[in-house]
Amino acid sequence: QATMAKRRAVPGIHPYDGPAGGWGALKATAIAVRTQMDTLEAPVTLMRTNQPDGFDCPGCAWPDKEHRSTFQFCENGAKAVTWEATSKRVTPEFLAQNTVTSLLQKTDYELEDYGRLTTPLIYDAGTDTLRPLAWDEAFQRIAAVLQTLPPEQVEFYTSGRASNEAAYLFQLFAREFGSNNFPDCSNMCHEPTSVGLPQSIGIGKGTVSLDDFDSAELIISIGHNPGTNHPRMMGTLHELARKKVPIIVFNPLRERALERFTDPQNVIEMATYSSTPIASTYYQVKAGGDAAALKGIAKALLQLNETQGHAVDHAFIAEHTEGFAAFAADLAATRWEAIEVESGLTRQDLEQVAAAYAKSNATIVTYGMGITQHNKGTANVRLIADLLLLRGNIGKPGAGICPLRGHSNVQGNRTVGITEKPSADFLAKLEAVFGFTPPKAHGHDAVKCMQAMINGASKALICLGGNFAVALPDPEQSFPAMKALELSVHIGTKLNRSHLLVAKQTLILPCLGRTELDMQAGGRQSVTVEDSMSMVHASSGKLKPASELLRSEPAIVAGMAKAVMPASKVPWDELIEDYDVIRDLIEKTIPGFDDYNARIRQPGGFRMPLPPTERQWPTATGKAMFSVFSGLHEDAAIAEKDTLRLITLRSHDQYNTTIYALDDRYRGVFGRRDVLFMNDSDLQRLGLEHGDVVDLETALPGCTQRLEGITVIAYNISAGSVGAYYPEANVLVPLHYIDEESGTPSYKSVPVRVTLRSKEVREVKIA
Numbered sequence: 001q002a003t004m005a006k007r008r009a010v011p012g013i014h015p016y017d018g019p020a021g022g023w024g025a026l027k028a029t030a031i032a033v034r035t036q037m038d039t040l041e042a043p044v045t046l047m048r049t050n051q052p053d054g055f056d057c058p059g060c061a062w063p064d065k066e067h068r069s070t071f072q073f074c075e076n077g078a079k080a081v082t083w084e085a086t087s088k089r090v091t092p093e094f095l096a097q098n099t100v101t102s103l104l105q106k107t108d109y110e111l112e113d114y115g116r117l118t119t120p121l122i123y124d125a126g127t128d129t130l131r132p133l134a135w136d137e138a139f140q141r142i143a144a145v146l147q148t149l150p151p152e153q154v155e156f157y158t159s160g161r162a163s164n165e166a167a168y169l170f171q172l173f174a175r176e177f178g179s180n181n182f183p184d185c186s187n188m189c190h191e192p193t194s195v196g197l198p199q200s201i202g203i204g205k206g207t208v209s210l211d212d213f214d215s216a217e218l219i220i221s222i223g224h225n226p227g228t229n230h231p232r233m234m235g236t237l238h239e240l241a242r243k244k245v246p247i248i249v250f251n252p253l254r255e256r257a258l259e260r261f262t263d264p265q266n267v268i269e270m271a272t273y274s275s276t277p278i279a280s281t282y283y284q285v286k287a288g289g290d291a292a293a294l295k296g297i298a299k300a301l302l303q304l305n306e307t308q309g310h311a312v313d314h315a316f317i318a319e320h321t322e323g324f325a326a327f328a329a330d331l332a333a334t335r336w337e338a339i340e341v342e343s344g345l346t347r348q349d350l351e352q353v354a355a356a357y358a359k360s361n362a363t364i365v366t367y368g369m370g371i372t373q374h375n376k377g378t379a380n381v382r383l384i385a386d387l388l389l390l391r392g393n394i395g396k397p398g399a400g401i402c403p404l405r406g407h408s409n410v411q412g413n414r415t416v417g418i419t420e421k422p423s424a425d426f427l428a429k430l431e432a433v434f435g436f437t438p439p440k441a442h443g444h445d446a447v448k449c450m451q452a453m454i455n456g457a458s459k460a461l462i463c464l465g466g467n468f469a470v471a472l473p474d475p476e477q478s479f480p481a482m483k484a485l486e487l488s489v490h491i492g493t494k495l496n497r498s499h500l501l502v503a504k505q506t507l508i509l510p511c512l513g514r515t516e517l518d519m520q521a522g523g524r525q526s527v528t529v530e531d532s533m534s535m536v537h538a539s540s541g542k543l544k545p546a547s548e549l550l551r552s553e554p555a556i557v558a559g560m561a562k563a564v565m566p567a568s569k570v571p572w573d574e575l576i577e578d579y580d581v582i583r584d585l586i587e588k589t590i591p592g593f594d595d596y597n598a599r600i601r602q603p604g605g606f607r608m609p610l611p612p613t614e615r616q617w618p619t620a621t622g623k624a625m626f627s628v629f630s631g632l633h634e635d636a637a638i639a640e641k642d643t644l645r646l647i648t649l650r651s652h653d654q655y656n657t658t659i660y661a662l663d664d665r666y667r668g669v670f671g672r673r674d675v676l677f678m679n680d681s682d683l684q685r686l687g688l689e690h691g692d693v694v695d696l697e698t699a700l701p702g703c704t705q706r707l708e709g710i711t712v713i714a715y716n717i718s719a720g721s722v723g724a725y726y727p728e729a730n731v732l733v734p735l736h737y738i739d740e741e742s743g744t745p746s747y748k749s750v751p752v753r754v755t756l757r758s759k760e761v762r763e764v765k766i767a
C-alpha cells in the first residue's frame with residue numbers, strides 16, 4: 001500500500017475502496033434511468049422485471065426464486081432495461097444526415113446511444129446512407145439474393161437474447177432453406193460447457209437449482225464476476241456468506257463484489273453503510289492456470305484420502321463412474337512443482353482447498369468465461385466435473401455444477417435447435433412433422449462461419465440479434481469480410497458496428513424488445529426463455545413499442561421465410577397469429593417440452609429434464625466419465641519469456657459489445673476504457689510505471705496484431721497476467737486461436753508482449 005501512495009496521478013484512475021452494491025448501485029441505477037428513460041414509466045417497468053406477469057430481464061440468465069421478491073433489484077439489470085426502453089430514437093432524418101462512413105467513426109457507445117431503431121432500413125450506396133423501406137420490399141430484396149445462393153453459402157447467426165419461439169422459427173427457416181450454418185454467440189461463450197459436460201455427465205447443462213444453494217456447504221467460484229455480470233447471484237452469495245458457508249474464489253483479478261458486497265435489498269446494511277465479506281478465501285490463479293489448480297486440488301484430495309480416508313466417495317465412483325483409474329494415474333504422474341508454476345498458487349494453498357472440500361457434504365462449483373474462453377476450455381470444464389465426481393457431488397441436494405450462462409436465453413436457443421451439428425433424431429422429427437427434408441451435413445459455428453466469409457465461401461449472413469463482427473476476434477480480418485458479402489441482414493433493436501460494415505446489400509430490420517407489448521392477430525403474445533438452471537418460463541412485455549413499425553422477432557423470421565420460400569411447407573402466418581402454435585410444434589419435435597403451453601402458464605414455469613440430477617447419465621457408457629487433462633498448460637507459446645497472458649474482460653458499465661457508459665466503478669476506472677491492468681511486479685520487471693503509455697503485440701507465431709497507445713495501470717491482478725477491455729482488445733485475439741474441441745476463441749489467454757511507447761501520462765478528457 002505504501003507504493004500506492006507514491007503513484008502518480010492518472011486521469012480517471014481512482015482506487016475504489018467501498019464494497020460492491022450498496023448506495024453506489026442505487027445511484028448508478030438512477031443515472032441510467034435519468035439519461036435513457038421517460039422517468040414516469042421507468043420505475044414501473046423495472047418492477048415488472050422477472051415478475052410472474054412481467055418480462056424476463058434481458059440482463060443475465062440467473063434464475064429467480066419463485067418470483068417471490070417484490071422488486072428484484074439489480075443495477076445492471078436496470079441498465080439493460082433502461083437501455084432498451086430508452087426514449088431516444090434513430091430516425092430516418094438522422095440517418096439521411098449521417099453517412100455510414102461517418103457513423104463508423106463513432107464509438108460503440110455512441111452508436112447504441114443514438115437510441116432505438118424505428119423502421120426497416122436498406123443501405124443506399126449512392127448516398128452512403130441507410131434509408132427506410134417497407135417491410136414487404138425488405139423481405140423481397142432478401143429473397144431475391146437468397147434464392148440465387150446455394151444454401152451452404154448462407155449463414156444464420158443467433159445472439160442468445162432471442163426467445164425460444166424466435167430461435168425455433170429461425171432454425172426452421174434455415175433448415176427448410178437447406179443450411180445447418182448456425183454460428184451462435186454460444187460459440188464464443190459456453191460452448192466448452194455444451195461440448196464438455198455431455199461427455200462427462202451426459203448433458204451440456206448445469207445440474208443445480210437455486211434451492212441447492214440453500215443446502216450447499218461450500219461454494220467454489222471460478223472465473224466469473226457476478227457483481228457485474230450476474231448481479232442477482234450476489235443476493236444468493238450474500239446470504240451464504242452471512243450463514244458462514246465458505247466461498248472459495250479462483251480469479252486472477254481481485255473483483256470487489258467477490259470480496260465485499262452490500263445487498264441493496266438489505267435494509268440494515270444499507271442504513272449502516274456496512275457490508276458482508278463474500279469470499280472466505282481468494283486465490284489469484286494465473287490466467288489459464290485453472291487446470292493446474294484443479295489438478296492440484298484433486299491430487300491433494302487423493303493424498304488426503306490415503307492418509308485419513310473418506311476424502312473420496314469410492315461407493316459413488318464405483319457405482320456411477322468410469323475412467324477413475326486413468327484420472328488418478330495422471331494426477332499421480334503430475335508433479336507439484338509444475339502445478340505451482342502453472343497455477344501461480346502454492347501446494348499449501350491447494351491442499352487447503354482440498355481439505356475444505358473434503359469436509360463439505362455438499363459442494364457447488366460455479367464458473368464462467370474465466371474457464372471457458374481458453375484453448376483448453378472444454379478440458380477445463382471436464383476437470384470441474386471430475387472434481388465434483390470425486391466426492392459424489394452431482395445428483396444430490398446442495399451440490400452440483402453451475403455454469404453461469406451469458407445471454408438470458410442462450411441456453412434455450414440451444415435447446416430448441418440452434419446448432420450446427422443437429423442430431424439425426426431431431427432432423428427426423430422435423431421431417432416427420434413438417435414434410436421437408438432438412439440438410440444432414442454439419443454446418444459452421446461462429447469461427448468457421450467467419451473463416452468461410454473471409455475466404456469467400458460464404459456469401460450471405462442473416463443475424464437474429466447481436467453484433468457478430470465486433471464480438472468475434474480479429475476485426476482486421478472480420479470487418480473486411482463483412483463488407484465482401486453479397487447480403488447482410490440484421491434483426492436488431494439498436495444500431496451497431498456490424499450493421500454498418502455494409503455488404504453489397506445490407507438490410508436492418510428493427511424488432512420489439514423484451515419490455516414491449518407484442519400484439520398479433522391472436523392477441524397479446526408471450527415468449528418463453530430458459531435460464532441457467534434449465535427453468536423455462538414465459539415473458540411478456542407491456543411497454544408501448546418504440547415505433548409503430550417494429551415487428552416481433554418471430555414475425556420478422558416468418559416474413560423472411562415466406563418471401564424466400566413461397567412454397568414453404570410451414571404455415572408461417574398461423575404460427576405468428578398465436579405463439580401457442582409455435583410451442584406446440586416445439587413440443588412435437590424436441591424432447592422435454594410436454595404440455596408446454598399449459599406448464600408455462602403456471603407461475604415460475606417448469607424445469608427441463610436433467611437426468612444427472614437423478615444420477616442417470618446419458619453418456620455413451622451410461623456412466624459419468626472422468627477425463628484426463630493432458631499436461632498442465634494450454635499452449636507452449638505461453639511459456640515463452642517476456643510474454644504476458646492477456647485477459648479480455650467486461651467493465652461494469654457494459655453488456656458485451658453494448659457500452660452503457662465509460663466507467664468500471666469497482667475496478668476504479670472512470671470515463672475511459674483505454675487501459676491495461678498489470679501487476680506491480682510485472683511493471684517493475686518491464687521497467688514500466690503506472691500511467692505509462694504502451695503498445696501490445698500478440699506473441700504467437702505468424703501473428704502481427706497490435707494494439708497501440710493504451711495506458712498501463714497498476715492493479716491487483718496475478719503476476720504474468722494482464723487485463724484489457726473487450727471488444728477494444730479483440731484486435732489482439734487471433735481468429736484461429738481457439739479451443740479445438742468447442743471452437744471457442746481463447747479470449748482469456750492471449751500471449752502478448754508489452755512495450756513502452758511514452759513515459760508521459762496521457763491527458764484524457766474524462767466524460
Ligand SMILES: Nc1nc2c(c(=O)[nH]1)N[C@H]1C(S)=C(S)[C@@H](COP(=O)(O)OP(=O)(O)OC[C@H]3O[C@@H](n4cnc5c(=O)[nH]c(N)nc54)[C@H](O)[C@@H]3O)O[C@H]1N2
Nearest residue numbers: 076223224225229287288368369370406407650654655656
Ligand atoms: N452487466 C453485464 N452482464 C452480463 C454481460 C455483460 O457484458 N454485462 N455479459 C453476459 C454474457 S454473454 C456472459 S457470457 C456473462 C459473462 O460473465 P463472466 O463469466 O463473469 O465474464 P467476464 O467478465 O468476461 O469475466 C470473467 C471473470 O473471469 C476472470 N478470469 C479471466 N481469466 C481467467 C482465468 O484464466 N481463470 C480464472 N479463474 N478466472 C479468469 C476475470 O478476471 C473475470 O473476473 O455475463 C452475462 N451478463
Ligand SMILES: Nc1nc2c(c(=O)[nH]1)N[C@H]1C(S)=C(S)[C@@H](COP(=O)(O)OP(=O)(O)OC[C@H]3O[C@@H](n4cnc5c(=O)[nH]c(N)nc54)[C@H](O)[C@@H]3O)O[C@H]1N2
Nearest residue numbers: 159189465466467471491492493494496648656657726747
Ligand atoms: N474479447 C472478447 N470477446 C468476446 C467476449 C470476451 O469475453 N472477450 N465474450 C464473448 C461472449 S461471452 C459473447 S456471448 C459474445 C456476444 O456477442 P453478441 O451476442 O453478438 O453481442 P451483443 O453485444 O450481446 O449484441 C448487442 C446487439 O444486440 C442487439 N439486440 C439487443 N437486444 C435485442 C433483442 O431483444 N433482439 C434483437 N434481435 N437484437 C437485440 C442490439 O442491436 C445490440 O447492438 O461476445 C464474445 N466476444
Ligand SMILES: [Mo]
Nearest residue numbers: 188189406407
Ligand atoms: Mo456470453
